[in-house]
Amino acid sequence: MRVGEPPGRIVVAALSKTFAGGIRAVDNLSFTVEPGSVTGFLGPNGAGKTTTLRMILGLVRPTSGTATVGGRRYVALPNPLRHVGACLEASSFYPGRTARNHLRVYCAHAGLPGKRAAEVLELVGLSAAGRRRVKGFSLGMRQRLALATAMLGDPPVLIMDEPTNGLDPEGIRWLRGFLRELAGQGRTILVSSHLLAEVQQTVDRVVILSAGRCVRQGSMAELAGGRGPTTLVRTPQVDALMAVLTSRGVGLTRVDATAVRIDGLPVPDIGHAAFEAGCEIHEMRADQADLERVFFELTSQPPSQPHVGPTYGQPPYQPPYQPPYQGPGQGGPW
Amino acid sequence: MSGLIRAEFRKVLTTKLWWGMLLGSMALAALGVIGQIASNGTSGNDTPGLDTTQTQQSVFSSAGAAGIFIMIVGIIGITTEYRHFTSRPTFLIEPRRGRVIVAKLLVFAVVGIVYSLVCVAEAIAIAVPWLSLKNVSVGWESKQIIAVLALTALGVAIYALVGVGIGVLIHNQIAAVIGSLAYFLVIENLISIIPGVKVIHKFLPGATANAITDLGHYNHDLLRWWQGAILLIAWGLFFAVLGWVLTVRSDVP
Ligand SMILES: Nc1ncnc2c1ncn2[C@@H]1O[C@H](COP(=O)(O)OP(=O)(O)O)[C@@H](O)[C@H]1O
Numbered sequence A: 001m002r003v004g005e006p007p008g009r010i011v012v013a014a015l016s017k018t019f020a021g022g023i024r025a026v027d028n029l030s031f032t033v034e035p036g037s038v039t040g041f042l043g044p045n046g047a048g049k050t051t052t053l054r055m056i057l058g059l060v061r062p063t064s065g066t067a068t069v070g071g072r073r074y075v076a077l078p079n080p081l082r083h084v085g086a087c088l089e090a091s092s093f094y095p096g097r098t099a100r101n102h103l104r105v106y107c108a109h110a111g112l113p114g115k116r117a118a119e120v121l122e123l124v125g126l127s128a129a130g131r132r133r134v135k136g137f138s139l140g141m142r143q144r145l146a147l148a149t150a151m152l153g154d155p156p157v158l159i160m161d162e163p164t165n166g167l168d169p170e171g172i173r174w175l176r177g178f179l180r181e182l183a184g185q186g187r188t189i190l191v192s193s194h195l196l197a198e199v200q201q202t203v204d205r206v207v208i209l210s211a212g213r214c215v216r217q218g219s220m221a222e223l224a225g226g227r228g229p230t231t232l233v234r235t236p237q238v239d240a241l242m243a244v245l246t247s248r249g250v251g252l253t254r255v256d257a258t259a260v261r262i263d264g265l266p267v268p269d270i271g272h273a274a275f276e277a278g279c280e281i282h283e284m285r286a287d288q289a290d291l292e293r294v295f296f297e298l299t300s301q302p303p304s305q306p307h308v309g310p311t312y313g314q315p316p317y318q319p320p321y322q323p324p325y326q327g328p329g330q331g332g333p334w
Numbered sequence B: 001m002s003g004l005i006r007a008e009f010r011k012v013l014t015t016k017l018w019w020g021m022l023l024g025s026m027a028l029a030a031l032g033v034i035g036q037i038a039s040n041g042t043s044g045n046d047t048p049g050l051d052t053t054q055t056q057q058s059v060f061s062s063a064g065a066a067g068i069f070i071m072i073v074g075i076i077g078i079t080t081e082y083r084h085f086t087s088r089p090t091f092l093i094e095p096r097r098g099r100v101i102v103a104k105l106l107v108f109a110v111v112g113i114v115y116s117l118v119c120v121a122e123a124i125a126i127a128v129p130w131l132s133l134k135n136v137s138v139g140w141e142s143k144q145i146i147a148v149l150a151l152t153a154l155g156v157a158i159y160a161l162v163g164v165g166i167g168v169l170i171h172n173q174i175a176a177v178i179g180s181l182a183y184f185l186v187i188e189n190l191i192s193i194i195p196g197v198k199v200i201h202k203f204l205p206g207a208t209a210n211a212i213t214d215l216g217h218y219n220h221d222l223l224r225w226w227q228g229a230i231l232l233i234a235w236g237l238f239f240a241v242l243g244w245v246l247t248v249r250s251d252v253p
């Protein structure tokens, strides 16, 4: 282990994978995931997310580059189940085995007591289904069982590939809270998704992938272009509001006859300005569409074009420590 | 390694497969024994009488027909991991894939021994009362019969290794099962009658398995029993090592 390497840090360095047939699924990818944070690993379908996660986990052999967890390659970890929990995309269960027996197999494998199976079933809310065969499980139940398997070794690192697939809104809300709680305990969480909206309430940082390359990495605020939050305000007196904000040098865009999008100004300041300008407010909300647009623009670049973006040539992220969870979110899509 | 072996035992015991396949093995062993006794002395059957040691050996060793079943169990034991993608959690917990293969070889050898003992016990339970009804006494005192029972069990158990080896080499479950059945039931028999290649037949897996129970070396087209045992183990390990070499660096599906 490298001296001083935190056990939970994931470092991906110049990782590439070319499949037989010449498909370059991952292309010179570098990023770092820090303990105590939830990192969203984003990109459209086929961007190379699954391939990258499988390379980190030693299931796919990189063509070049390395991926380490706590300074070691996955295959060099002693008892990896206690170190890294993984939930992969499709379900990996023997259909005729019960959920409990599925877990007990891996308890035996990793030298854990059999009662750990009941504990993780409880943790993911599957206790009642523990003695049922997996073939009768819905997709959401399979996702929970995959998560239970990942949690068996109580690992400091959790890697999840599109875990919200098949979950109902209640399940997604539950997963979001679960991940925040785990990150709050100081664990490292790397979670992939093809939808920004699905994870933006949950993650601290994002790594955005397009055609196998990293097109952006950083905090959610940085993703919004360093402009801070964007707010949409609807008022019949748009011109008056725009005039007072423009005079203070605030960046804004008119949306339509009764709405304006304001960049970077905290909501109380906008409210104060509107009050001074005598504007009647009909709506004022964080503008998620803006982030969605950034994400779309980043990931819809033609892949053949050499990419020049804010992360080009930048060294791996060295974070200032930030407390992982800043209280309940503003109430997004879920 | 001990955790890995316990996990492999749990995998076997938490499915219904081992149970169903045991019943299948017992049925095949019973058919073999019953066929030998019932056909003896009928017209067109020129095997020596039931009171000879040679025939009694061949009656008991026909329980070895169960070997094909335990081979299928071994094949399924490993190809199931690929079929249902449990290869992922398995190799996530034990990334050193060679260890997983060794654990499977050990566990299925034990499963094979259990199957073989059950089948041999069944052969005794069928043959001994039946022969005494025919007023034929079993030649226990020659020790040859005991040795043949032990070797029959050994041969059946080694088939489990061959099955695991085939599974390591061919990950596709259907292809591995159909292919090996076709080989053992058809192809190897064809090889034994084609003039040019006939000479290699005795070194092939099916013939080495038959040699194991031919204690008196009555069939001169086969190797000696101990040569057969060593060669059949070698075949199983060869398949496993070849499969390991070919797939250890490949991506886990
Ligand atoms: N085993 C494979 N063989 C060949 N191509 C593959 C294989 N796995 C993935 N790919 C290709 O690699 C690219 C990235 O796939 P993937 O990592 O699954 O993307 P994502 O998870 O972001 O949707 C896709 O073009 C996909 O078709």
Ligand SMILES: Nc1ncnc2c1ncn2[C@@H]1O[C@H](COP(=O)(O)OP(=O)(O)O)[C@@H](O)[C@H]1O
Pocket (backbone or CB within 6 Å): A135, A136, A137, A138, A139, A140, A141
């Ligand atoms: N073949 C089956 N055998 C046993 N239980 C089943 C089977 N199919 C579904 N179930 C159970 O019925 C319930 C409803 O499942 P399902 O219809 O798949 O829900 P949904 O599609 O709304 O997620 C779940 O508890 C599921 O486990």
Ligand SMILES: [Mg+2]
Pocket (backbone or CB within 6 Å): A046, A049, A050, A051, A089, A161
């Ligand atoms: Mg994917």
Ligand SMILES: [Mg+2]
Pocket (backbone or CB within 6 Å): A138, A139
């Ligand atoms: Mg459903």
